[in-house]
Amino acid sequence: MTPARDTLLQVAHAGKTFDVSPPWLTRVLGRQHRLLLHAVDDVSFDILRGETLGLVGESGCGKSTVARLIVGLYRLSSGAITYAGMDVGTLAYGRGNRTLRRKLQMIFQDPYASLNPRWRVVDIVAEPIRAQRLLRGRRATVARVDALLTQVGLAAADGHKYPHQFSGGQRQRISIARALASEAEFLVCDEPTSALDVSVQAQVLNLMRDLQRALGLTYLFISHNLAVVHHVADRIGVMYLGRIVELADKATLFATPQHPYTRMLLDAIPDIAMSGKARTPVAGEVPNPLAPPPGCTFHPRCPYANERCRVEVPLLKRAPTGGVVACHGIEERRINFAPHDAGVLKET
Amino acid sequence: MTQALLDVRHLRIEFPTRRGILTAVDDVSFEIAPGEVLGVVGESGAGKSLTGAAIIGLLEPPGRVAAGEILLDGMRIDRLSHDEMRRIRGRRIGAIFQDPLASLDPLYSIGHQLVETIRTHLPLSESAARARAIDLLQEVGIPAAARRIGHYPHQFSGGMRQRVVIALALAAQPRLIIADEPTTALDVSIQSQIITLLKRLCRDHGTAVMLITHDMGVIAETADRVAVMYAGRIVEIGPVSAVIRAPKHPYTIGLMGSIPSLVGDREHLVQIDGSMPRLTAIPAGCPFHPRCSRVFDRCLHERPDLIDAGASRAACWLYAAGDRT
Numbered sequence: 038m039t040p041a042r043d044t045l046l047q048v049a050h051a052g053k054t055f056d057v058s059p060p061w062l063t064r065v066l067g068r069q070h071r072l073l074l075h076a077v078d079d080v081s082f083d084i085l086r087g088e089t090l091g092l093v094g095e096s097g098c099g100k101s102t103v104a105r106l107i108v109g110l111y112r113l114s115s116g117a118i119t120y121a122g123m124d125v126g127t128l129a130y131g132r133g134n135r136t137l138r139r140k141l142q143m144i145f146q147d148p149y150a151s152l153n154p155r156w157r158v159v160d161i162v163a164e165p166i167r168a169q170r171l172l173r174g175r176r177a178t179v180a181r182v183d184a185l186l187t188q189v190g191l192a193a194a195d196g197h198k199y200p201h202q203f204s205g206g207q208r209q210r211i212s213i214a215r216a217l218a219s220e221a222e223f224l225v226c227d228e229p230t231s232a233l234d235v236s237v238q239a240q241v242l243n244l245m246r247d248l249q250r251a252l253g254l255t256y257l258f259i260s261h262n263l264a265v266v267h268h269v270a271d272r273i274g275v276m277y278l279g280r281i282v283e284l285a286d287k288a289t290l291f292a293t294p295q296h297p298y299t300r301m302l303l304d305a306i307p308d309i310a311m312s313g314k315a316r317t318p319v320a321g322e323v324p325n326p327l328a329p330p331p332g333c334t335f336h337p338r339c340p341y342a343n344e345r346c347r348v349e350v351p352l353l354k355r356a357p358t359g360g361v362v363a364c365h366g367i368e369e370r371r372i373n374f375a376p377h378d379a380g381v382l383k384e385t
Numbered sequence: 386m387t388q389a390l391l392d393v394r395h396l397r398i399e400f401p402t403r404r405g406i407l408t409a410v411d412d413v414s415f416e417i418a419p420g421e422v423l424g425v426v427g428e429s430g431a432g433k434s435l436t437g438a439a440i441i442g443l444l445e446p447p448g449r450v451a452a453g454e455i456l457l458d459g460m461r462i463d464r465l466s467h468d469e470m471r472r473i474r475g476r477r478i479g480a481i482f483q484d485p486l487a488s489l490d491p492l493y494s495i496g497h498q499l500v501e502t503i504r505t506h507l508p509l510s511e512s513a514a515r516a517r518a519i520d521l522l523q524e525v526g527i528p529a530a531a532r533r534i535g536h537y538p539h540q541f542s543g544g545m546r547q548r549v550v551i552a553l554a555l556a557a558q559p560r561l562i563i564a565d566e567p568t569t570a571l572d573v574s575i576q577s578q579i580i581t582l583l584k585r586l587c588r589d590h591g592t593a594v595m596l597i598t599h600d601m602g603v604i605a606e607t608a609d610r611v612a613v614m615y616a617g618r619i620v621e622i623g624p625v626s627a628v629i630r631a632p633k634h635p636y637t638i639g640l641m642g643s644i645p646s647l648v649g650d651r652e653h654l655v656q657i658d659g660s661m662p663r664l665t666a667i668p669a670g671c672p673f674h675p676r677c678s679r680v681f682d683r684c685l686h687e688r689p690d691l692i693d694a695g696a697s698r699a700a701c702w703l704y705a706a707g708d709r710t
Contacts, residue, residue: 236657239643263647302574307600310648323572
């Protein structure tokens with residue numbers, strides 16, 4: 038597959054395995070085997086310049102690991118990630134590629150843990166400028182920081198304060214200013230609003246959208262909250278136990294979800310419109326990722342699973358609705374879902 | 386009208402500090418009828434959890450109930466001694482907290498903890514209490530309850546642990562449960578399981594619930610009435626459908642608009658500028674006035690009480706008769 042003209046980021050069969058074995062001595066004495074956790078398994082997607090790709094899933098599905106692989110905080114176990122044709126894998130260790138580091142930035146979930154409490158805001162935001170040697174001289178740097186703080190809706194005078202003097206939402210604005218300081222083009226946002234109250238979340242989401250319009254930014258937006266992802270994303274990928282089970286543009290995914298897991302997630306959203314439609318809570322929980330079920334990892338919770346699902350891992354295939362989906366039932370046309378709003382499941 | 390199960394009147398919670406007294410909850414009044422689910426919603430620091438803690442007598446010092454009264458079945462419970470309160474807690478008011486791991490003792494099996502709770506409050510023998518514990522676990526949907534009863538909290542997943550906590554809260558068949566963010570720590574699919582379970586159990590047992598949460602979606606699905614809190618006060622209270630479909634207080638209107646929705650495609654969410662005031666600097670007049678788009682003169686000086694506004698009541702001068710400017 039050759040990258041399309043405007044593909045900015047390409048993730049191809051990315052995998053990340055963590056060795057969570059007990060210590061060597063325990064293992065030898067206890068005759069235990071090595072224990073490998075496949076946090077991300079054969080994940081592929083493209084992100085086009087200027088778009089927002091949302092990634093949703095429950096805790097432990099590997100979405101944060103994908104984020105960290107992209108910015109180079111983890112090294113890939115298999116597969117490849119390229120950013121504008123450059124290999125991100127080289128970013129993880131050593132000095133890496135300076136341009137890449139500048140263009141790819143990350144916003145973390147916890148604005149209390151991601152800012153150094155002993156640094157003034159001006160130093161926090163100026164750090165990427167200094168590290169990348171983007172500007173010469175303190176005066177130019179401070180002027181740039183002032184402009185950045187104003188851009189994210191803070192006052193230039195706030196630069197002299199410490200992080201503890203800001204609320205959660207303001208801290209997240211500081212994180213965004215820091216990410217933009219190196220003239221980033223691509224922001225990986227890992228649950229950027231999950232720690233915030235809903236009215237503050239609205240402020241941050243609005244700011245992120247305004248910045249995207251103004252600066253032509255591209256986002257990978259990771260969240261467990263489907264409503265938030267629906268608001269920000271153009272396309273959405275759904276992850277389950279380290280794999281992408283469905284990826285489609287927003288309208289398609291919400292109108293005609295294909296994978297039973299996607300459908301389950303949509304059904305689980307509390308119904309704020311109070312339409313009175315009954316929710317069917319899905320039985321079961323996410324299995325232990327150390328011992329994932331064979332075949333399709335969703336099969337123990339799936340009402341449509343058959344023998345093939347229990348044995349064979351489904352791959353992402355083009356769905357009749359236009360997205361891609363990894364489900365034998367959909368591929369075989371065993372499962373035929375009515376559009377989601379009708380709220381009726383049909384099995385043929 | 387039947388007597389309220391819980392009646393909170395003009396509750397004020399204060400924290401004495403070196404720099405003076407902070408008022409965290411100010412003049413909060415509400416009632417919960419038997420079997421009713423009252424949702425209490427608000428952002429962090431609004432005072433919703435403190436209100437819940439005051440009712441079950443678990444306010445951490447130096448926090449204290451400075452004024453007002455709390456009545457359970459017509460009896461004042463805010464002035465009870467430590468021992469008297471212990472007999473009410475668990476027996477007549479159950480509690481469910483956000484983090485199920487923190488609510489369970491990691492050193493004892495869940496069976497031990499359930500039996501202890503049951504025998505503290507009910508005159509049952511060890512074996513009868515154990516049988517009841519197994520029934521409870523089955524009722525909250527724990528598979529193979531008879532086997533699982535010997536397991537320790539770490540052997541359960543987050544969702545299963547919260548089920549155990551619910552079983553504990555129901556163990557002595559209280560008539561009221563204070564549930565403080567019971568689903569916040571859980572994934573969305575597990576959250577819907579727990580909410581469905583809580584609703585069913587309370588309907589079956591006729592238990593009233595004070596459901597404290599920041600999640601309007603959970604309130605919409607569960608509550609009969611909802612109280613919206615802001616800066617230590619109730620700004621709006623009413624039937625859940627009225628508050629959600631036709632909010633009256635400008636804060637509630639903003640709050641509802643700021644929730645991303647699956648319906649429609651908006652470029653921007655409604656945004657309430659600024660943030661909730663710190664307790665040290667609660668503005669005079671209506672505490673929401675610096676952020677309010679419909680502020681007028683009276684809001685700056687006079688604090689509004691709850692005023693009838695359509696089907697609900699809102700603490701907003703906009704609804705004072707003949708006073709609109």
